[in-house]
Amino acid sequence: MDIKNQIAIVTGGASGLGAGTVRALAAKGAKVAVLDLNEELAKAVAEEVGGIAVKVDVADTDSVAAALATVRDQLGIARIVMNIAGIGIGRKITGRKGPHPLDDFMRVINVNLTGTFDVCRLAATDIATLEPLNEDGERGVFLNVASIFAFDGPVGDTAYAAAKAGIAGMTLPMARDLANYGIRVMTIAPGVFDTPLARSETGEEGFSRLMSIIPFPKRAGKPSEFAQMACHIVENSMLNGEVIRLDASMRMGLMV
Numbered sequence: 001m002d003i004k005n006q007i008a009i010v011t012g013g014a015s016g017l018g019a020g021t022v023r024a025l026a027a028k029g030a031k032v033a034v035l036d037l038n039e040e041l042a043k044a045v046a047e048e049v050g051g052i053a054v055k056v057d058v059a060d061t062d063s064v065a066a067a068l069a070t071v072r073d074q075l076g077i078a079r080i081v082m083n084i085a086g087i088g089i090g091r092k093i094t095g096r097k098g099p100h101p102l103d104d105f106m107r108v109i110n111v112n113l114t115g116t117f118d119v120c121r122l123a124a125t126d127i128a129t130l131e132p133l134n135e136d137g138e139r140g141v142f143l144n145v146a147s148i149f150a151f152d153g154p155v156g157d158t159a160y161a162a163a164k165a166g167i168a169g170m171t172l173p174m175a176r177d178l179a180n181y182g183i184r185v186m187t188i189a190p191g192v193f194d195t196p197l198a199r200s201e202t203g204e205e206g207f208s209r210l211m212s213i214i215p216f217p218k219r220a221g222k223p224s225e226f227a228q229m230a231c232h233i234v235e236n237s238m239l240n241g242e243v244i245r246l247d248a249s250m251r252m253g254l255m256v
């Protein structure tokens, strides 16, 4: 799909990988809706690229439906939908502080996994009403974000790993469900990227330790490198139903 003149939604677009992707899509000529819980940051990013900012809590289905309606009214139905909003929590399943609070587990699942599914199911229903763009019958493309923790999660990350494994696992069946509508579904599983989330999760010392176990290049990824892959996924129609690791061949050990 040619990105130029398309309408795109980026959840989590106010910061980190999402903000990098908003900038890349806009640079390629898309009209971008920045959907984020952080309204102030979302506005700043949207203003920078001439897009719109819409406050959303992806864990709240009414909020998701309202945000999609706002985008529809202000820009039109978005054919490009990128689910990049996410949160993490570091906690072992049990320990000196007692069992992992169930509420924390559910919050991580609700934001990362249920939020992604909810945006996809509502956006797909809208996109299905649009005319195909080309002779393939392509109508839209979804990009969801897992993590390498979906496959080799370290100690203290069961909730996050479970949510991200869910996102990886639903990629193929969702692509199959949406094939008749001409909507592709892809997932990126990033390694370590230099964003506020990554640094706050690990702390500065943990972040440096992570760099030491990355084979090559021995550094955190840049949001622009994630965005480059995100744009390629939109542009290359043969990519569908797959999870791509973007991780400089990093494999997690026991600990971060």
Ligand SMILES: NC(=O)c1ccc[n+]([C@@H]2O[C@H](COP(=O)([O-])OP(=O)(O)OC[C@H]3O[C@@H](n4cnc5c(N)ncnc54)[C@H](O)[C@@H]3O)[C@@H](O)[C@H]2O)c1
Residues within 6 Å of the ligand: 011, 012, 013, 014, 015, 016, 017, 018, 035, 036, 037, 038, 056, 057, 058, 059, 084, 085, 086, 087, 111, 145, 146, 147, 148, 189, 190, 191, 192, 193, 194, 195, 196, 197, 198
């Ligand atoms: N940075 C990494 O190293 C890394 C690695 C693997 C996966 N990821 C994933 O990439 C995605 C982006 O992460 P990032 O590192 O850019 O983080 P970030 O914290 O910089 O950005 C996340 C954005 O999501 C928004 N958000 C959080 N909860 C929300 C909610 N309920 N509704 C709407 N928006 C919400 C935040 O306000 C923030 O703007 C996340 O899904 C994360 O799990 C990041």
